[in-house]
Amino acid sequence: MTEWQLKLADRQTNILIEINASQHLFDQLVSLKGHQVLLLTDEHIAPLHLQRMQQQLSQYCQVVPVVLPAGEATKNLDQVKQLYTILMQHQFTRTDAIVALGGGVIGDLGALIASTYMRGMTLVQVPTTIIAQSDSSIGGKTAIDFQGIKNLIGTFYPAQTVIVDPKLLLTLPKRDLAAGMVEIIKCLLISSRQPEDAQLLEQLLLATKSSVRLSLDLLAVLVTRGLQIKSALVSRDFYDYKERRYLNFGHTIGHAVEALAQGDLLHGEAVGIGMIALMRAAVDHHELPLNTLVMTETLFKQLALPTEIPRTISHEAILARTRLDKKADDHGLTLVKINDVGQPFLVPMTHAAFKKWLGW
Ligand SMILES: NC(=O)c1ccc[n+]([C@@H]2O[C@H](COP(=O)([O-])OP(=O)(O)OC[C@H]3O[C@@H](n4cnc5c(N)ncnc54)[C@H](O)[C@@H]3O)[C@@H](O)[C@H]2O)c1
Structure with missing residues:
Protein backbone atom coordinates (compact mmCIF):
# COMPACT_ATOMS: atom_id res chain seq x y z
CA MET A 1 0.00 0.00 0.00
CA THR A 2 1.19 3.53 -0.79
CA GLU A 3 0.18 6.02 1.86
CA TRP A 4 0.92 9.65 2.59
CA GLN A 5 -0.49 12.58 4.51
CA LEU A 6 -1.26 15.87 2.86
CA LYS A 7 -1.47 18.89 5.15
CA LEU A 8 -3.71 21.60 3.74
CA ALA A 9 -4.55 24.69 5.81
CA ASP A 10 -5.54 23.30 9.21
CA ARG A 11 -6.64 19.89 7.93
CA GLN A 12 -4.81 16.70 7.11
CA THR A 13 -5.77 14.25 4.37
CA ASN A 14 -4.71 10.63 4.65
CA ILE A 15 -4.24 9.18 1.17
CA LEU A 16 -4.25 5.39 0.82
CA ILE A 17 -3.61 3.74 -2.55
CA GLU A 18 -3.77 0.02 -3.18
CA ILE A 19 -5.29 -2.37 -5.68
CA ASN A 20 -8.37 -3.75 -3.83
CA ALA A 21 -8.13 -1.02 -1.18
CA SER A 22 -11.90 -0.51 -1.20
CA GLN A 23 -12.40 -4.08 -0.01
CA HIS A 24 -10.61 -3.85 3.28
CA LEU A 25 -9.34 -0.40 4.14
CA PHE A 26 -12.47 0.83 5.84
CA ASP A 27 -11.35 -0.90 9.02
CA GLN A 28 -8.69 1.82 9.30
CA LEU A 29 -11.27 4.56 9.50
CA VAL A 30 -11.59 4.83 13.24
CA SER A 31 -13.53 8.10 12.95
CA LEU A 32 -16.43 6.33 11.21
CA LYS A 33 -16.87 3.66 13.85
CA GLY A 34 -20.18 3.85 15.67
CA HIS A 35 -21.36 6.81 13.57
CA GLN A 36 -23.82 7.25 10.75
CA VAL A 37 -22.52 7.39 7.21
CA LEU A 38 -24.24 8.84 4.17
CA LEU A 39 -22.88 6.68 1.36
CA LEU A 40 -23.29 8.80 -1.73
CA THR A 41 -22.99 7.40 -5.23
CA ASP A 42 -24.57 7.60 -8.69
CA GLU A 43 -26.84 5.36 -10.72
CA HIS A 44 -24.02 3.94 -12.88
CA ILE A 45 -21.73 3.06 -10.00
CA ALA A 46 -24.44 1.72 -7.68
CA PRO A 47 -25.12 -1.58 -9.51
CA LEU A 48 -21.38 -2.22 -9.84
CA HIS A 49 -19.93 -1.31 -6.45
CA LEU A 50 -22.50 -0.08 -3.94
CA GLN A 51 -23.61 -3.34 -2.35
CA ARG A 52 -20.07 -4.52 -1.62
CA MET A 53 -19.10 -1.14 -0.22
CA GLN A 54 -22.25 -0.91 1.88
CA GLN A 55 -21.57 -4.35 3.36
CA GLN A 56 -18.01 -3.33 4.20
CA LEU A 57 -19.05 -0.13 5.91
CA SER A 58 -22.01 -1.69 7.74
CA GLN A 59 -19.56 -3.68 9.85
CA TYR A 60 -18.46 -0.44 11.50
CA CYS A 61 -21.30 2.06 11.23
CA GLN A 62 -24.90 2.69 10.25
CA VAL A 63 -25.10 3.33 6.52
CA VAL A 64 -27.65 5.44 4.62
CA PRO A 65 -27.08 4.85 0.89
CA VAL A 66 -28.14 7.53 -1.58
CA VAL A 67 -28.03 7.00 -5.34
CA LEU A 68 -28.10 10.14 -7.51
CA PRO A 69 -28.50 10.58 -11.27
CA ALA A 70 -25.15 10.31 -13.07
CA GLY A 71 -23.56 13.28 -14.82
CA GLU A 72 -22.57 16.90 -14.41
CA ALA A 73 -26.19 18.10 -14.14
CA THR A 74 -26.31 16.52 -10.67
CA LYS A 75 -23.93 19.20 -9.33
CA ASN A 76 -26.79 21.64 -8.68
CA LEU A 77 -28.41 23.56 -5.86
CA ASP A 78 -31.64 21.50 -5.82
CA GLN A 79 -29.60 18.37 -5.26
CA VAL A 80 -27.81 20.10 -2.38
CA LYS A 81 -31.17 20.91 -0.76
CA GLN A 82 -32.37 17.32 -1.15
CA LEU A 83 -29.22 15.97 0.47
CA TYR A 84 -29.48 18.40 3.42
CA THR A 85 -33.07 17.17 3.86
CA ILE A 86 -31.98 13.51 3.92
CA LEU A 87 -29.27 14.32 6.47
CA MET A 88 -31.84 16.12 8.65
CA GLN A 89 -34.39 13.31 8.35
CA HIS A 90 -31.80 10.78 9.57
CA GLN A 91 -30.60 13.16 12.30
CA PHE A 92 -27.03 13.30 11.10
CA THR A 93 -24.68 15.35 13.29
CA ARG A 94 -21.25 16.85 12.69
CA THR A 95 -19.55 13.73 14.08
CA ASP A 96 -21.16 11.64 11.32
CA ALA A 97 -19.67 11.23 7.87
CA ILE A 98 -20.19 11.36 4.14
CA VAL A 99 -18.47 8.72 2.04
CA ALA A 100 -18.42 9.85 -1.58
CA LEU A 101 -18.17 6.77 -3.79
CA GLY A 102 -17.89 8.10 -7.29
CA GLY A 103 -16.28 10.29 -9.89
CA GLY A 104 -15.63 14.01 -9.72
CA VAL A 105 -19.34 14.81 -9.76
CA ILE A 106 -20.20 12.79 -6.64
CA GLY A 107 -16.91 13.85 -5.04
CA ASP A 108 -17.43 17.60 -5.60
CA LEU A 109 -21.07 17.49 -4.50
CA GLY A 110 -20.51 15.19 -1.51
CA ALA A 111 -17.62 17.36 -0.35
CA LEU A 112 -19.71 20.54 -0.59
CA ILE A 113 -22.41 18.93 1.56
CA ALA A 114 -19.85 17.63 4.06
CA SER A 115 -18.22 21.05 4.33
CA THR A 116 -21.44 23.00 4.90
CA TYR A 117 -23.86 20.74 6.81
CA MET A 118 -23.53 21.78 10.46
CA ARG A 119 -20.36 23.62 9.44
CA GLY A 120 -18.51 20.48 8.56
CA MET A 121 -18.76 16.70 8.84
CA THR A 122 -16.18 13.96 8.30
CA LEU A 123 -15.53 13.40 4.59
CA VAL A 124 -14.12 10.24 3.05
CA GLN A 125 -13.58 10.05 -0.69
CA VAL A 126 -13.59 6.71 -2.50
CA PRO A 127 -12.93 7.90 -6.06
CA THR A 128 -14.04 5.64 -8.92
CA THR A 129 -12.88 7.47 -12.07
CA ILE A 130 -9.41 8.40 -13.25
CA ILE A 131 -10.16 12.11 -12.82
CA ALA A 132 -11.36 11.53 -9.29
CA GLN A 133 -8.53 9.15 -8.34
CA SER A 134 -5.73 11.25 -9.76
CA ASP A 135 -7.11 14.70 -9.18
CA SER A 136 -10.48 15.78 -7.79
CA SER A 137 -10.56 13.65 -4.62
CA ILE A 138 -7.67 15.56 -3.11
CA GLY A 139 -6.97 19.23 -2.76
CA GLY A 140 -10.21 20.18 -1.03
CA LYS A 141 -12.10 21.96 -3.80
CA THR A 142 -15.83 21.34 -3.45
CA ALA A 143 -18.30 22.58 -6.03
CA ILE A 144 -21.65 22.79 -7.71
CA ASP A 145 -22.50 24.52 -10.98
CA PHE A 146 -24.83 27.51 -10.99
CA GLN A 147 -26.66 29.36 -13.79
CA GLY A 148 -24.71 27.39 -16.37
CA ILE A 149 -21.31 28.27 -14.88
CA LYS A 150 -19.19 25.37 -13.83
CA ASN A 151 -18.05 25.16 -10.23
CA LEU A 152 -19.31 28.65 -9.43
CA ILE A 153 -20.28 27.77 -5.87
CA GLY A 154 -17.97 25.90 -3.58
CA THR A 155 -15.67 25.79 -0.60
CA PHE A 156 -12.20 24.55 0.30
CA TYR A 157 -12.63 21.43 2.44
CA PRO A 158 -10.08 18.60 2.17
CA ALA A 159 -11.30 15.05 2.82
CA GLN A 160 -10.09 13.41 5.99
CA THR A 161 -9.29 10.20 4.09
CA VAL A 162 -9.05 9.29 0.42
CA ILE A 163 -9.11 5.58 -0.39
CA VAL A 164 -7.85 4.99 -3.93
CA ASP A 165 -8.51 1.56 -5.42
CA PRO A 166 -7.36 1.43 -9.08
CA LYS A 167 -9.36 -1.80 -9.50
CA LEU A 168 -12.57 0.26 -9.41
CA LEU A 169 -11.46 1.79 -12.72
CA LEU A 170 -11.85 -1.53 -14.54
CA THR A 171 -15.63 -1.07 -14.80
CA LEU A 172 -15.34 2.37 -16.42
CA PRO A 173 -16.67 2.68 -19.96
N1 LIG B 1 -12.56 19.23 -7.15
C1 LIG B 1 -11.58 19.22 -8.02
O1 LIG B 1 -10.45 19.57 -7.72
C2 LIG B 1 -11.88 18.75 -9.42
C3 LIG B 1 -10.82 18.48 -10.29
C4 LIG B 1 -11.10 17.98 -11.56
C5 LIG B 1 -12.42 17.77 -11.94
N2 LIG B 1 -13.42 18.05 -11.07
C6 LIG B 1 -14.83 17.81 -11.44
O2 LIG B 1 -14.99 16.43 -11.69
C7 LIG B 1 -16.09 16.24 -12.59
C8 LIG B 1 -15.69 15.25 -13.66
O3 LIG B 1 -15.32 14.06 -13.01
P1 LIG B 1 -15.53 12.63 -13.68
O4 LIG B 1 -14.96 12.62 -15.05
O5 LIG B 1 -15.06 11.65 -12.68
O6 LIG B 1 -17.10 12.60 -13.93
P2 LIG B 1 -18.32 11.75 -13.34
O7 LIG B 1 -18.31 11.76 -11.88
O8 LIG B 1 -19.51 12.27 -14.05
O9 LIG B 1 -18.03 10.26 -13.84
C9 LIG B 1 -18.00 9.97 -15.21
C10 LIG B 1 -18.98 8.83 -15.58
O10 LIG B 1 -18.43 7.60 -15.14
C11 LIG B 1 -19.39 6.88 -14.35
N3 LIG B 1 -18.59 6.11 -13.41
C12 LIG B 1 -17.86 6.59 -12.41
N4 LIG B 1 -17.12 5.63 -11.85
C13 LIG B 1 -17.40 4.48 -12.51
C14 LIG B 1 -16.93 3.15 -12.42
N5 LIG B 1 -15.96 2.81 -11.57
N6 LIG B 1 -17.45 2.24 -13.26
C15 LIG B 1 -18.39 2.60 -14.19
N7 LIG B 1 -18.85 3.85 -14.34
C16 LIG B 1 -18.35 4.78 -13.52
C17 LIG B 1 -20.27 7.94 -13.77
O11 LIG B 1 -21.51 7.42 -13.44
C18 LIG B 1 -20.35 8.95 -14.91
O12 LIG B 1 -21.31 8.52 -15.83
C19 LIG B 1 -16.44 17.61 -13.13
O13 LIG B 1 -17.61 18.05 -12.50
C20 LIG B 1 -15.27 18.48 -12.73
O14 LIG B 1 -15.62 19.82 -12.53
C21 LIG B 1 -13.18 18.52 -9.82
Whole structure:
Protein backbone atom coordinates (compact mmCIF):
# COMPACT_ATOMS: atom_id res chain seq x y z
CA MET A 1 0.00 0.00 0.00
CA THR A 2 1.19 3.53 -0.79
CA GLU A 3 0.18 6.02 1.86
CA TRP A 4 0.92 9.65 2.59
CA GLN A 5 -0.49 12.58 4.51
CA LEU A 6 -1.26 15.87 2.86
CA LYS A 7 -1.47 18.89 5.15
CA LEU A 8 -3.71 21.60 3.74
CA ALA A 9 -4.55 24.69 5.81
CA ASP A 10 -5.54 23.30 9.21
CA ARG A 11 -6.64 19.89 7.93
CA GLN A 12 -4.81 16.70 7.11
CA THR A 13 -5.77 14.25 4.37
CA ASN A 14 -4.71 10.63 4.65
CA ILE A 15 -4.24 9.18 1.17
CA LEU A 16 -4.25 5.39 0.82
CA ILE A 17 -3.61 3.74 -2.55
CA GLU A 18 -3.77 0.02 -3.18
CA ILE A 19 -5.29 -2.37 -5.68
CA ASN A 20 -8.37 -3.75 -3.83
CA ALA A 21 -8.13 -1.02 -1.18
CA SER A 22 -11.90 -0.51 -1.20
CA GLN A 23 -12.40 -4.08 -0.01
CA HIS A 24 -10.61 -3.85 3.28
CA LEU A 25 -9.34 -0.40 4.14
CA PHE A 26 -12.47 0.83 5.84
CA ASP A 27 -11.35 -0.90 9.02
CA GLN A 28 -8.69 1.82 9.30
CA LEU A 29 -11.27 4.56 9.50
CA VAL A 30 -11.59 4.83 13.24
CA SER A 31 -13.53 8.10 12.95
CA LEU A 32 -16.43 6.33 11.21
CA LYS A 33 -16.87 3.66 13.85
CA GLY A 34 -20.18 3.85 15.67
CA HIS A 35 -21.36 6.81 13.57
CA GLN A 36 -23.82 7.25 10.75
CA VAL A 37 -22.52 7.39 7.21
CA LEU A 38 -24.24 8.84 4.17
CA LEU A 39 -22.88 6.68 1.36
CA LEU A 40 -23.29 8.80 -1.73
CA THR A 41 -22.99 7.40 -5.23
CA ASP A 42 -24.57 7.60 -8.69
CA GLU A 43 -26.84 5.36 -10.72
CA HIS A 44 -24.02 3.94 -12.88
CA ILE A 45 -21.73 3.06 -10.00
CA ALA A 46 -24.44 1.72 -7.68
CA PRO A 47 -25.12 -1.58 -9.51
CA LEU A 48 -21.38 -2.22 -9.84
CA HIS A 49 -19.93 -1.31 -6.45
CA LEU A 50 -22.50 -0.08 -3.94
CA GLN A 51 -23.61 -3.34 -2.35
CA ARG A 52 -20.07 -4.52 -1.62
CA MET A 53 -19.10 -1.14 -0.22
CA GLN A 54 -22.25 -0.91 1.88
CA GLN A 55 -21.57 -4.35 3.36
CA GLN A 56 -18.01 -3.33 4.20
CA LEU A 57 -19.05 -0.13 5.91
CA SER A 58 -22.01 -1.69 7.74
CA GLN A 59 -19.56 -3.68 9.85
CA TYR A 60 -18.46 -0.44 11.50
CA CYS A 61 -21.30 2.06 11.23
CA GLN A 62 -24.90 2.69 10.25
CA VAL A 63 -25.10 3.33 6.52
CA VAL A 64 -27.65 5.44 4.62
CA PRO A 65 -27.08 4.85 0.89
CA VAL A 66 -28.14 7.53 -1.58
CA VAL A 67 -28.03 7.00 -5.34
CA LEU A 68 -28.10 10.14 -7.51
CA PRO A 69 -28.50 10.58 -11.27
CA ALA A 70 -25.15 10.31 -13.07
CA GLY A 71 -23.56 13.28 -14.82
CA GLU A 72 -22.57 16.90 -14.41
CA ALA A 73 -26.19 18.10 -14.14
CA THR A 74 -26.31 16.52 -10.67
CA LYS A 75 -23.93 19.20 -9.33
CA ASN A 76 -26.79 21.64 -8.68
CA LEU A 77 -28.41 23.56 -5.86
CA ASP A 78 -31.64 21.50 -5.82
CA GLN A 79 -29.60 18.37 -5.26
CA VAL A 80 -27.81 20.10 -2.38
CA LYS A 81 -31.17 20.91 -0.76
CA GLN A 82 -32.37 17.32 -1.15
CA LEU A 83 -29.22 15.97 0.47
CA TYR A 84 -29.48 18.40 3.42
CA THR A 85 -33.07 17.17 3.86
CA ILE A 86 -31.98 13.51 3.92
CA LEU A 87 -29.27 14.32 6.47
CA MET A 88 -31.84 16.12 8.65
CA GLN A 89 -34.39 13.31 8.35
CA HIS A 90 -31.80 10.78 9.57
CA GLN A 91 -30.60 13.16 12.30
CA PHE A 92 -27.03 13.30 11.10
CA THR A 93 -24.68 15.35 13.29
CA ARG A 94 -21.25 16.85 12.69
CA THR A 95 -19.55 13.73 14.08
CA ASP A 96 -21.16 11.64 11.32
CA ALA A 97 -19.67 11.23 7.87
CA ILE A 98 -20.19 11.36 4.14
CA VAL A 99 -18.47 8.72 2.04
CA ALA A 100 -18.42 9.85 -1.58
CA LEU A 101 -18.17 6.77 -3.79
CA GLY A 102 -17.89 8.10 -7.29
CA GLY A 103 -16.28 10.29 -9.89
CA GLY A 104 -15.63 14.01 -9.72
CA VAL A 105 -19.34 14.81 -9.76
CA ILE A 106 -20.20 12.79 -6.64
CA GLY A 107 -16.91 13.85 -5.04
CA ASP A 108 -17.43 17.60 -5.60
CA LEU A 109 -21.07 17.49 -4.50
CA GLY A 110 -20.51 15.19 -1.51
CA ALA A 111 -17.62 17.36 -0.35
CA LEU A 112 -19.71 20.54 -0.59
CA ILE A 113 -22.41 18.93 1.56
CA ALA A 114 -19.85 17.63 4.06
CA SER A 115 -18.22 21.05 4.33
CA THR A 116 -21.44 23.00 4.90
CA TYR A 117 -23.86 20.74 6.81
CA MET A 118 -23.53 21.78 10.46
CA ARG A 119 -20.36 23.62 9.44
CA GLY A 120 -18.51 20.48 8.56
CA MET A 121 -18.76 16.70 8.84
CA THR A 122 -16.18 13.96 8.30
CA LEU A 123 -15.53 13.40 4.59
CA VAL A 124 -14.12 10.24 3.05
CA GLN A 125 -13.58 10.05 -0.69
CA VAL A 126 -13.59 6.71 -2.50
CA PRO A 127 -12.93 7.90 -6.06
CA THR A 128 -14.04 5.64 -8.92
CA THR A 129 -12.88 7.47 -12.07
CA ILE A 130 -9.41 8.40 -13.25
CA ILE A 131 -10.16 12.11 -12.82
CA ALA A 132 -11.36 11.53 -9.29
CA GLN A 133 -8.53 9.15 -8.34
CA SER A 134 -5.73 11.25 -9.76
CA ASP A 135 -7.11 14.70 -9.18
CA SER A 136 -10.48 15.78 -7.79
CA SER A 137 -10.56 13.65 -4.62
CA ILE A 138 -7.67 15.56 -3.11
CA GLY A 139 -6.97 19.23 -2.76
CA GLY A 140 -10.21 20.18 -1.03
CA LYS A 141 -12.10 21.96 -3.80
CA THR A 142 -15.83 21.34 -3.45
CA ALA A 143 -18.30 22.58 -6.03
CA ILE A 144 -21.65 22.79 -7.71
CA ASP A 145 -22.50 24.52 -10.98
CA PHE A 146 -24.83 27.51 -10.99
CA GLN A 147 -26.66 29.36 -13.79
CA GLY A 148 -24.71 27.39 -16.37
CA ILE A 149 -21.31 28.27 -14.88
CA LYS A 150 -19.19 25.37 -13.83
CA ASN A 151 -18.05 25.16 -10.23
CA LEU A 152 -19.31 28.65 -9.43
CA ILE A 153 -20.28 27.77 -5.87
CA GLY A 154 -17.97 25.90 -3.58
CA THR A 155 -15.67 25.79 -0.60
CA PHE A 156 -12.20 24.55 0.30
CA TYR A 157 -12.63 21.43 2.44
CA PRO A 158 -10.08 18.60 2.17
CA ALA A 159 -11.30 15.05 2.82
CA GLN A 160 -10.09 13.41 5.99
CA THR A 161 -9.29 10.20 4.09
CA VAL A 162 -9.05 9.29 0.42
CA ILE A 163 -9.11 5.58 -0.39
CA VAL A 164 -7.85 4.99 -3.93
CA ASP A 165 -8.51 1.56 -5.42
CA PRO A 166 -7.36 1.43 -9.08
CA LYS A 167 -9.36 -1.80 -9.50
CA LEU A 168 -12.57 0.26 -9.41
CA LEU A 169 -11.46 1.79 -12.72
CA LEU A 170 -11.85 -1.53 -14.54
CA THR A 171 -15.63 -1.07 -14.80
CA LEU A 172 -15.34 2.37 -16.42
CA PRO A 173 -16.67 2.68 -19.96
CA LYS A 174 -13.85 3.07 -22.51
CA ARG A 175 -14.79 6.68 -23.27
CA ASP A 176 -14.66 7.73 -19.61
CA LEU A 177 -11.37 5.90 -19.16
CA ALA A 178 -9.82 7.81 -22.08
CA ALA A 179 -11.30 11.15 -20.96
CA GLY A 180 -9.85 10.62 -17.49
CA MET A 181 -6.45 9.93 -18.96
CA VAL A 182 -6.36 13.56 -20.18
CA GLU A 183 -5.95 14.82 -16.61
CA ILE A 184 -3.05 12.43 -16.03
CA ILE A 185 -1.39 13.47 -19.29
CA LYS A 186 -1.89 17.09 -18.20
CA CYS A 187 -0.24 16.35 -14.84
CA LEU A 188 2.72 14.67 -16.55
CA LEU A 189 3.07 17.63 -18.95
CA ILE A 190 3.16 20.21 -16.16
CA SER A 191 5.21 18.17 -13.70
CA SER A 192 8.76 19.20 -13.11
CA ARG A 193 10.11 15.78 -12.07
CA GLN A 194 12.12 14.89 -15.11
CA PRO A 195 13.04 12.55 -16.72
CA GLU A 196 10.66 10.16 -14.87
CA ASP A 197 7.46 11.86 -16.01
CA ALA A 198 8.64 12.17 -19.61
CA GLN A 199 9.38 8.41 -19.49
CA LEU A 200 5.92 7.72 -18.11
CA LEU A 201 4.45 9.63 -21.07
CA GLU A 202 6.55 7.44 -23.40
CA GLN A 203 5.30 4.32 -21.60
CA LEU A 204 1.71 5.49 -22.03
CA LEU A 205 2.35 6.21 -25.71
CA LEU A 206 3.61 2.66 -26.18
CA ALA A 207 0.84 1.01 -24.15
CA THR A 208 -2.00 2.87 -25.92
CA LYS A 209 -0.65 1.88 -29.35
CA SER A 210 -2.37 -1.48 -29.04
CA SER A 211 -5.29 -0.78 -26.69
CA VAL A 212 -7.09 1.94 -24.78
CA ARG A 213 -7.51 -0.58 -21.96
CA LEU A 214 -4.35 -0.34 -19.89
CA SER A 215 -3.05 -2.96 -17.47
CA LEU A 216 -4.16 -2.56 -13.87
CA ASP A 217 -0.53 -2.14 -12.81
CA LEU A 218 0.06 0.73 -15.27
CA LEU A 219 -3.22 2.35 -14.23
CA ALA A 220 -2.10 2.18 -10.60
CA VAL A 221 1.27 3.77 -11.45
CA LEU A 222 -0.36 6.58 -13.45
CA VAL A 223 -3.00 7.35 -10.85
CA THR A 224 -0.40 7.38 -8.06
CA ARG A 225 1.87 9.72 -10.02
CA GLY A 226 -1.07 12.00 -10.85
CA LEU A 227 -1.93 12.20 -7.15
CA GLN A 228 1.69 12.88 -6.18
CA ILE A 229 1.92 15.74 -8.67
CA LYS A 230 -1.35 17.24 -7.49
CA SER A 231 -0.40 16.78 -3.80
CA ALA A 232 2.85 18.67 -4.36
CA LEU A 233 1.13 21.58 -6.10
CA VAL A 234 -1.77 21.97 -3.67
CA SER A 235 0.43 21.68 -0.61
CA ARG A 236 2.49 24.63 -1.92
CA ASP A 237 -0.55 26.71 -2.89
CA PHE A 238 -3.77 25.47 -1.27
CA TYR A 239 -5.86 28.55 -2.13
CA ASP A 240 -4.98 28.49 -5.81
CA TYR A 241 -3.13 31.75 -6.38
CA LYS A 242 0.13 30.43 -7.86
CA GLU A 243 1.46 26.95 -8.71
CA ARG A 244 -1.85 25.17 -8.16
CA ARG A 245 -3.11 27.04 -11.20
CA TYR A 246 -0.80 24.92 -13.38
CA LEU A 247 -3.48 22.24 -12.94
CA ASN A 248 -5.77 24.48 -14.99
CA PHE A 249 -3.70 23.85 -18.11
CA GLY A 250 -6.25 23.51 -20.93
CA HIS A 251 -9.19 24.41 -18.69
CA THR A 252 -9.78 28.02 -19.85
CA ILE A 253 -10.77 26.84 -23.31
CA GLY A 254 -11.84 23.42 -22.01
CA HIS A 255 -14.51 24.75 -19.64
CA ALA A 256 -15.91 26.98 -22.39
CA VAL A 257 -16.00 24.14 -24.93
CA GLU A 258 -17.54 21.79 -22.36
CA ALA A 259 -20.36 24.24 -21.63
CA LEU A 260 -20.97 25.07 -25.30
CA ALA A 261 -21.05 21.38 -26.26
CA GLN A 262 -24.08 21.03 -23.95
CA GLY A 263 -23.29 17.53 -22.76
CA ASP A 264 -21.82 16.17 -25.99
CA LEU A 265 -18.28 16.25 -24.60
CA LEU A 266 -17.00 14.80 -21.35
CA HIS A 267 -15.01 17.08 -19.03
CA GLY A 268 -11.70 15.38 -19.86
CA GLU A 269 -12.40 15.48 -23.60
CA ALA A 270 -13.10 19.22 -23.47
CA VAL A 271 -9.98 19.88 -21.40
CA GLY A 272 -7.96 17.83 -23.88
CA ILE A 273 -9.26 19.98 -26.76
CA GLY A 274 -8.28 23.05 -24.73
CA MET A 275 -4.75 21.71 -24.13
CA ILE A 276 -4.22 20.95 -27.81
CA ALA A 277 -5.50 24.42 -28.86
CA LEU A 278 -3.00 26.06 -26.49
CA MET A 279 -0.14 23.83 -27.57
CA ARG A 280 -0.83 24.55 -31.26
CA ALA A 281 -0.75 28.29 -30.61
CA ALA A 282 2.45 27.90 -28.57
CA VAL A 283 4.11 25.97 -31.44
CA ASP A 284 3.05 28.71 -33.89
CA HIS A 285 4.75 31.27 -31.63
CA HIS A 286 7.89 29.07 -31.31
CA GLU A 287 7.22 28.78 -27.56
CA LEU A 288 6.87 24.97 -27.57
CA PRO A 289 8.80 22.28 -29.48
CA LEU A 290 6.70 20.73 -32.27
CA ASN A 291 7.53 17.18 -31.11
CA THR A 292 5.85 17.77 -27.71
CA LEU A 293 2.64 18.74 -29.54
CA VAL A 294 2.94 15.77 -31.92
CA MET A 295 3.51 13.36 -29.02
CA THR A 296 0.43 14.68 -27.19
CA GLU A 297 -1.74 14.58 -30.32
CA THR A 298 -0.60 11.02 -31.05
CA LEU A 299 -1.42 9.97 -27.51
CA PHE A 300 -4.87 11.54 -27.79
CA LYS A 301 -5.54 9.85 -31.13
CA GLN A 302 -4.47 6.46 -29.76
CA LEU A 303 -6.87 6.98 -26.87
CA ALA A 304 -9.64 7.93 -29.37
CA LEU A 305 -9.85 11.38 -27.78
CA PRO A 306 -11.04 14.38 -29.80
CA THR A 307 -8.39 16.97 -30.65
CA GLU A 308 -10.53 19.44 -32.60
CA ILE A 309 -13.11 21.96 -31.41
CA PRO A 310 -16.52 20.73 -32.66
CA ARG A 311 -17.51 22.57 -35.86
CA THR A 312 -20.72 23.78 -34.25
CA ILE A 313 -18.73 25.84 -31.72
CA SER A 314 -17.19 29.08 -32.98
CA HIS A 315 -14.01 30.70 -31.69
CA GLU A 316 -16.07 33.81 -30.85
CA ALA A 317 -18.44 31.78 -28.68
CA ILE A 318 -15.50 30.21 -26.83
CA LEU A 319 -13.85 33.60 -26.23
CA ALA A 320 -17.13 35.08 -25.01
CA ARG A 321 -17.52 32.15 -22.64
CA THR A 322 -13.97 32.45 -21.25
CA ARG A 323 -14.96 35.92 -19.99
CA LEU A 324 -17.53 34.18 -17.77
CA ASP A 325 -14.96 31.79 -16.32
CA LYS A 326 -14.74 32.34 -12.59
CA LYS A 327 -10.97 32.79 -12.86
CA ALA A 328 -11.35 35.61 -15.41
CA ASP A 329 -12.28 39.22 -14.72
CA ASP A 330 -13.10 42.30 -16.80
CA HIS A 331 -9.44 42.88 -17.55
CA GLY A 332 -8.42 39.40 -18.52
CA LEU A 333 -7.38 35.98 -17.40
CA THR A 334 -4.37 34.06 -16.19
CA LEU A 335 -3.35 31.53 -18.79
CA VAL A 336 -1.32 28.40 -18.07
CA LYS A 337 1.21 27.72 -20.80
CA ILE A 338 3.98 25.17 -21.13
CA ASN A 339 7.36 25.72 -22.79
CA ASP A 340 7.93 21.98 -22.81
CA VAL A 341 7.24 18.88 -20.69
CA GLY A 342 7.75 19.97 -17.09
CA GLN A 343 7.94 23.69 -17.84
CA PRO A 344 4.59 25.31 -16.98
CA PHE A 345 4.18 29.03 -16.31
CA LEU A 346 1.39 31.54 -15.71
CA VAL A 347 0.72 34.48 -18.00
CA PRO A 348 -1.76 37.22 -17.10
CA MET A 349 -3.39 38.30 -20.37
CA THR A 350 -6.09 40.68 -21.49
CA HIS A 351 -8.95 39.03 -23.39
CA ALA A 352 -7.80 40.84 -26.53
CA ALA A 353 -4.23 39.58 -26.12
CA PHE A 354 -5.53 36.04 -25.57
CA LYS A 355 -7.55 36.21 -28.82
CA LYS A 356 -4.54 37.55 -30.72
CA TRP A 357 -2.16 34.92 -29.29
CA LEU A 358 -4.55 32.13 -30.31
CA GLY A 359 -4.73 33.60 -33.81
CA TRP A 360 -8.51 33.52 -33.60
N1 LIG B 1 -12.56 19.23 -7.15
C1 LIG B 1 -11.58 19.22 -8.02
O1 LIG B 1 -10.45 19.57 -7.72
C2 LIG B 1 -11.88 18.75 -9.42
C3 LIG B 1 -10.82 18.48 -10.29
C4 LIG B 1 -11.10 17.98 -11.56
C5 LIG B 1 -12.42 17.77 -11.94
N2 LIG B 1 -13.42 18.05 -11.07
C6 LIG B 1 -14.83 17.81 -11.44
O2 LIG B 1 -14.99 16.43 -11.69
C7 LIG B 1 -16.09 16.24 -12.59
C8 LIG B 1 -15.69 15.25 -13.66
O3 LIG B 1 -15.32 14.06 -13.01
P1 LIG B 1 -15.53 12.63 -13.68
O4 LIG B 1 -14.96 12.62 -15.05
O5 LIG B 1 -15.06 11.65 -12.68
O6 LIG B 1 -17.10 12.60 -13.93
P2 LIG B 1 -18.32 11.75 -13.34
O7 LIG B 1 -18.31 11.76 -11.88
O8 LIG B 1 -19.51 12.27 -14.05
O9 LIG B 1 -18.03 10.26 -13.84
C9 LIG B 1 -18.00 9.97 -15.21
C10 LIG B 1 -18.98 8.83 -15.58
O10 LIG B 1 -18.43 7.60 -15.14
C11 LIG B 1 -19.39 6.88 -14.35
N3 LIG B 1 -18.59 6.11 -13.41
C12 LIG B 1 -17.86 6.59 -12.41
N4 LIG B 1 -17.12 5.63 -11.85
C13 LIG B 1 -17.40 4.48 -12.51
C14 LIG B 1 -16.93 3.15 -12.42
N5 LIG B 1 -15.96 2.81 -11.57
N6 LIG B 1 -17.45 2.24 -13.26
C15 LIG B 1 -18.39 2.60 -14.19
N7 LIG B 1 -18.85 3.85 -14.34
C16 LIG B 1 -18.35 4.78 -13.52
C17 LIG B 1 -20.27 7.94 -13.77
O11 LIG B 1 -21.51 7.42 -13.44
C18 LIG B 1 -20.35 8.95 -14.91
O12 LIG B 1 -21.31 8.52 -15.83
C19 LIG B 1 -16.44 17.61 -13.13
O13 LIG B 1 -17.61 18.05 -12.50
C20 LIG B 1 -15.27 18.48 -12.73
O14 LIG B 1 -15.62 19.82 -12.53
C21 LIG B 1 -13.18 18.52 -9.82
